[in-house]
Amino acid sequence: MSNVDKENSILTTINFPEDIRKLDITQLNTLAGEIRKKIIETVSKNGGHLASSLGTVELTLAIHFVFDTPRDKLIWDVGHQSYAHKIITGRKDMFHTLRKKGGISGFPRREESPYDAFNAGHSSTSISAATGITEARCLTGGDFKTIAVIGDGSIAAGMAFEALNWAGDRNKDMIIILNDNEMCISPNVGAMSSYLNRVMTGHTVTKFRTEAKQFLKSIPSIGEQMLKFTKQVEESLKALVIPGALFEELGFTYVGPLEGHRMDNLIKNLRNVKKLKGPVLVHVITKKGMGYKFAEDDPAKFHGIAPFKVETGEPIDSNAVPLSYTRMFGRTIVKLAHDDPRIVAVTAAMSEGTGLDEFARKYPGRFYDVGMAEQHGVTFAAGLAAGGLIPVVAIYSTFLQRAYDQIIHDVCLQNLPVVLTLDRGGFVGSDGPTHHGLFDYSYLRSIPNITVMAPKDENELQHMLKTAVECGRPASIRYPRGRGIGVAIDELPVSLEIGKGEIVVNGENAEMAIVAVGSTVYPAIAAAERLKEQGINVRVINARFIKPLDEKLLCDTAKSLKRIITVEENVLMGGFGSAMLELLVEKGIGDAIVKRLGIKDEFVEHASQGELRKMHGIDEEGIMEAAHRMMDKGEYS
Numbered sequence: 001m002s003n004v005d006k007e008n009s010i011l012t013t014i015n016f017p018e019d020i021r022k023l024d025i026t027q028l029n030t031l032a033g034e035i036r037k038k039i040i041e042t043v044s045k046n047g048g049h050l051a052s053s054l055g056t057v058e059l060t061l062a063i064h065f066v067f068d069t070p071r072d073k074l075i076w077d078v079g080h081q082s083y084a085h086k087i088i089t090g091r092k093d094m095f096h097t098l099r100k101k102g103g104i105s106g107f108p109r110r111e112e113s114p115y116d117a118f119n120a121g122h123s124s125t126s127i128s129a130a131t132g133i134t135e136a137r138c139l140t141g142g143d144f145k146t147i148a149v150i151g152d153g154s155i156a157a158g159m160a161f162e163a164l165n166w167a168g169d170r171n172k173d174m175i176i177i178l179n180d181n182e183m184c185i186s187p188n189v190g191a192m193s194s195y196l197n198r199v200m201t202g203h204t205v206t207k208f209r210t211e212a213k214q215f216l217k218s219i220p221s222i223g224e225q226m227l228k229f230t231k232q233v234e235e236s237l238k239a240l241v242i243p244g245a246l247f248e249e250l251g252f253t254y255v256g257p258l259e260g261h262r263m264d265n266l267i268k269n270l271r272n273v274k275k276l277k278g279p280v281l282v283h284v285i286t287k288k289g290m291g292y293k294f295a296e297d298d299p300a301k302f303h304g305i306a307p308f309k310v311e312t313g314e315p316i317d318s319n320a321v322p323l324s325y326t327r328m329f330g331r332t333i334v335k336l337a338h339d340d341p342r343i344v345a346v347t348a349a350m351s352e353g354t355g356l357d358e359f360a361r362k363y364p365g366r367f368y369d370v371g372m373a374e375q376h377g378v379t380f381a382a383g384l385a386a387g388g389l390i391p392v393v394a395i396y397s398t399f400l401q402r403a404y405d406q407i408i409h410d411v412c413l414q415n416l417p418v419v420l421t422l423d424r425g426g427f428v429g430s431d432g433p434t435h436h437g438l439f440d441y442s443y444l445r446s447i448p449n450i451t452v453m454a455p456k457d458e459n460e461l462q463h464m465l466k467t468a469v470e471c472g473r474p475a476s477i478r479y480p481r482g483r484g485i486g487v488a489i490d491e492l493p494v495s496l497e498i499g500k501g502e503i504v505v506n507g508e509n510a511e512m513a514i515v516a517v518g519s520t521v522y523p524a525i526a527a528a529e530r531l532k533e534q535g536i537n538v539r540v541i542n543a544r545f546i547k548p549l550d551e552k553l554l555c556d557t558a559k560s561l562k563r564i565i566t567v568e569e570n571v572l573m574g575g576f577g578s579a580m581l582e583l584l585v586e587k588g589i590g591d592a593i594v595k596r597l598g599i600k601d602e603f604v605e606h607a608s609q610g611e612l613r614k615m616h617g618i619d620e621e622g623i624m625e626a627a628h629r630m631m632d633k634g635e636y637s
């Protein structure tokens with residue numbers, strides 16, 4: 001920003017919401033433009049959720065203008081649209097650190113600011129959280145408003161429906177703002193979305209009707225009679241034409257639809273809403289990506305984006321090789337589906353993110369986007385499997401946590417051939433603790449009937465996918481975010497023997513073994529090569545299967561080498577290393593020394609994947625250090 005710009009800038013004078021409450025509408029609109037510019041500039045460098053945050057700038061300013069935050073509690077759903085909120089709540093000068101190691105989070109964090117009333121990252125929690133805060137207010141005699149802001153994609157998930165059902169019945173003062181941009185990441189799906197669409201269209205009809213009434217009134221006598229008749233018809237159609245009738249029936253006062261980029265309109269309406277009693281639902285129409293042409297034209301691409309060039313909207317790192325795990329998965333499922341018509345695919349609102357977009361184009365009749373509804377998606381897949389199909393359910397590791405009971409109760413208990421593919425397993429990087437996929441080895445391996453796998457590279461991923469669709473029972477494959485290793489890709493996927501690991505470095509006269517799984521296999525190989533140069537011979541095993549374990553290979557190794565390091569990008573508790581320890585104890589191999597490398601019993605903050613792997617000692621260096629400690633000091637004996 002030049003000095004002249006700085007002098008004229010309103011944003012430079014804004015630090016907290018109290019500053020914006022002094023502005024007039026024109027100044028607020030100018031401020032909205034400046035905030036958009038800052039968001040675009042920062043996200044173009046750091047990556048992040050651009051389109052959703054650009055869509056809520058006016059709404060954010062209007063809420064903070066009208067309500068007395070942080071005394072009034074503002075709860076963002078998912079929280080990916082909260083960048084403007086961060087900028088005007090004391091974090092403007094930190095905003096350049098967005099999603100960087102040690103910097104501010106890309107999601108609301110209570111630890112970060114008193115203006116963040118509730119943490120988020122996963123969707124559809126805001127209404128439940130708001131009802132809880134509201135009940136607490138009533139019990140403790142508090143005097144403040146609760147406002148939840150939720151998107152039209154997120155409101156369609158089970159949790160949000162459960163909360164609406166509850167809140168409407170409790171009848172306490174609370175406000176839900178439905179931010180409707182007709183988009184999830186891709187265009188929204190489901191009957192709720194169609195309903196909201198009809199509400200919007202209905203709004204246009206209502207406007208037209210008012211104008212028509214005025215016209216009829218102006219025609220003497222005939223006009224009056226026609227108006228009476230119109231009124232009767234209208235009564236019978238009320239449920240159809242009153243916008244938001246569904247919410248009214250659930251016990252909410254419905255306000256809207258409001259134009260979400262008209263500051264004056266938003267402020268006027270929110271002021272009225274503030275005075276209303278009981279639960280209120282304010283329906284606001286916004287445009288995803290508003291104010292940045294490339295994001296408006298392709299909001300899905302700019303939903304969550306890596307660093308890009310502001311002038312062209314193109315990614316900065318356009319280097320297409322090596323192939324990402326996501327792409328490899330997408331390609332392979334298309335290949336396998338060509339040969340087996342029973343293969344179908346399920347996504348929970350993330351067809352691009354999971355790599356299923358190509359499948360969706362090729363086999364639209366065999367592709368299901370269930371919306372942001374992981375629980376439904378998994379049980380739906382169990383139903384498909386019970387009906388004779390082989391569903392592949394592609395859900396990020398972190399979001400599959402939502403469907404845990406469904407995996408146990410509907411898939412595994414019935415031993416149905418559902419394939420779960422968990423992208424973003426391990427550290428995801430800048431999205432941080434809400435999004436790291438660090439629990440799945442632990443949460444899956446404890447369930448009977450399921451086979452749990454993790455490939456060492458993108459080539460092995462295709463073989464595991466074939467193994468999974470052919471095994472005839474529940475199976476899961478988890479793989480990391482980002483690019484593969486860059487290995488040669490076999491022409492055809494082949495089935496692997498279930499429960500068989502592989503020795504990837506034999507380590508002649510090995511003195512110890514590193515047993516790695518998934519993303520940690522190549523760092524283990526690299527560590528072994530360097531250890532060899534230093535005179536320490538190490539055998540490296542790619543476990544491939546977290547369950548069932550290759551008992552023979554692992555027990556023989558433990559018996560003969562006696563020193564074992566396990567490495568995994570998962571929490572240690574209940575993970576792969578734990579499985580190894582359990583095995584050795586059960587088989588009475590008590591004299592082997594085992595050191596487990598993985599994530600300790602703590603949540604992990606945001607930073608790049610590389611930084612996090614280093615910090616948690618599961619990169620090449622960390623593995624080498626552990627090996628040295630074991631050899632030199634006999635540590636952990």
Ligand SMILES: Cc1ncc(C[n+]2csc(CCOP(=O)(O)OP(=O)(O)O)c2C)c(N)n1
Binds near residue numbers: 154
């Ligand atoms: C449980 C869960 N599933 C999936 C996601 C990934 N995700 C983040 S935002 C988003 C779309 C949200 O759509 P909407 O609520 O309409 O908000 P918008 O981005 O359109 O403003 C999705 C699928 C998530 N955060 N949580």
